[in-house]
Amino acid sequence: MEQYQEQLNGIFHALADPTRRAVIGRLGKGPASISDLAKPFDMALPSFMKHIHLLEDSGLIRTAKQGRVRTCVIEKKQFAAVETWLDAQRAIWEGRTDRLEKFVTAIQEQEDIK
Amino acid sequence: MEQYQEQLNGIFHALADPTRRAVIGRLGKGPASISDLAKPFDMALPSFMKHIHLLEDSGLIRTAKQGRVRTCVIEKKQFAAVETWLDAQRAIWEGRTDRLEKFVTAIQEQEDIK
């Protein structure tokens, strides 16, 4: 539960940068290598790599190296955390008291205490 | 369009902090004053205010002062931007070529160039 919060921190932070959102957009069309991904950006490779690392740490993408090429893939499952959070908010707005809301208000309470 | 990107920067950044998400969660239940909102957090008021300002700048909440009390309200409409972006990503994943995707790939292209 606390872990869910940290997951959200990472995901939202990752999505807060336009470069990283663009990478997500690109990877939505299929896997790509680092240099392919980096091409459209006017940025030194090491700088770009930081974005990739951050995306990977957030769980939004996965990467693997084959020979000298690192290939990146989108991790669609991870986006569910955002969906869940949004749904949770709507549940609160609508005063719903179903299982989803209970799950969420529990988290919310945890958060409030902390 | 460029504006949409900056909106997303602000929103995602705002949501990347657990204190701010907790405030959103609380405001989902109804309006509240600054000090009511701040109560659950072990944080000096000026520090807390920064979160409020940031949330307000992102458009996720609105605030107004009456006498000495500033009341905060959630701005549900603003969450639509996140929804739109998520839908857009799914549209890309699914290779959809409807209007939504066209809108989004246009944005994506813009982003890629920049």
Next chain:
DNA sequence: CTGATACTTAGCCTTATGGAACAGTATCAA
């Protein structure tokens, strides 16, 4: 084996973030 390619590592720099303290200002309540 040698050069080019594709990252990686390491360090540096500037600005932003998230926290603090402390001192104000402006209501409201008595």
Next chain:
DNA sequence: TTGATACTGTTCCATAAGGCTAAGTATCAG
């Protein structure tokens, strides 16, 4: 009118974020 309440403004601090260059490593192509 005086004290408490509810912010607000200012300044400071440590760390993280996002960029850079320069140098290093590890394939792969010839």
